[in-house]
Amino acid sequence: MEQGHGRGRHGAKGQDRQSSSLAERGGLAGLRDVGTPVGALDFATVREGLTASNSVLSKHVRVLPDAGYLHTSKTPNASRTRAWLALTDTGRAALDAHLAALRRIAAKATATA
Helix, strand or coil, rough: CCCCCCCCCCHHCCHHHHHHHHHHCHHHHHCCCCCCCHHHHHHHHHHHHCCHHHHHHHHHHCCCCCCCCEEEEEEECEEEEEEEEEECHHHHHHHHHHHHHHHHHHHHHHCCC
């Protein structure tokens, strides 16, 4: 888990650093309301949606399950293995909290403009 300034995985006012870094790029948001029958998206679809490199997405895919935010699974697909990603209830709640915080910030900025 990411550590920062002695505050553990939570930043100021409990903002969750694990979800916010990927949420800022839309990664968790892309998984928020997945309408697929299995409730997951494959790694390539998420990567393409984010326009992220394999290494950037892989970094998050390694960390977010440890935080309890992401469930990963692998299935055989021809001669390759396909990785599937799905938000957990905890991940969905963290994303919702992060998005709510961003909305509050935006509302304050709009009100003072």
